[in-house]
Amino acid sequence: MKIMAKFFVIIVVALAVFCITVASCAVTTFETGPFNGSIDLGVPCKNIDNKEPAHGELISGLNYTEYVTSLCGAAIDLMKFNNTSFDLNGSLDVGVKSDLLDMGADKDTILVYRHVVDSKPGAVGSGYVPKHDLTLYVSSFYVSPNTVGHIYVWENQTKMVSALKTIHITEAVQ
Numbered sequence: 001m002k003i004m005a006k007f008f009v010i011i012v013v014a015l016a017v018f019c020i021t022v023a024s025c026a027v028t029t030f031e032t033g034p035f036n037g038s039i040d041l042g043v044p045c046k047n048i049d050n051k052e053p054a055h056g057e058l059i060s061g062l063n064y065t066e067y068v069t070s071l072c073g074a075a076i077d078l079m080k081f082n083n084t085s086f087d088l089n090g091s092l093d094v095g096v097k098s099d100l101l102d103m104g105a106d107k108d109t110i111l112v113y114r115h116v117v118d119s120k121p122g123a124v125g126s127g128y129v130p131k132h133d134l135t136l137y138v139s140s141f142y143v144s145p146n147t148v149g150h151i152y153v154w155e156n157q158t159k160m161v162s163a164l165k166t167i168h169i170t171e172a173v174q
Helices: 002-021 093-102 157-166
Strands: 027-032 035-040 048-050 054-057 063-071 074-081 111-117 120-129 134-144 147-154 168-171
Touching: 027 048, 027 063, 027 074, 035 063, 035 074, 035 157, 074 157, 074 168, 093 111, 093 120, 093 134, 093 147, 111 134, 120 157, 134 157, 134 168, 147 157
Parallel strands: none
Antiparallel strands: 027 035, 035 168, 048 063, 054 063, 063 074, 074 147, 111 120, 120 134, 134 147
């Protein structure tokens, strides 16, 4: 019986150490359209809401299909563009700033930084949104040569930092 108890304690300690080394052990997986993803927001998350895909066109004439997933105080927005290919070394910091402005952030509070996300070039920023009296954190990053991903988190810098470190998205070949 003592051997069994010692074995149980060793297993519990080993699992605890493993969880500490992999962020918070709150990895959430999601699927939307041709994408599979995982992210650790620092909290267990079972509440995942995939919106219906939406088609649109930018002022530049680029057509896209947008896939939005809401999960536990964050949103993942994946925009798959038709008949275009992005330079995966290009900068996305202008896009983050415009996203923050579009969401009502005070231009004098916006901070934007280049940041590697999911091993690809991206950017992250924050801005105070007076209408909601909250800070919004936004990240943009390349998922593939024709898809740009966005992460939106309200009022929780820790959650955004965790998301930036742990998000991983794969896109099915079509």
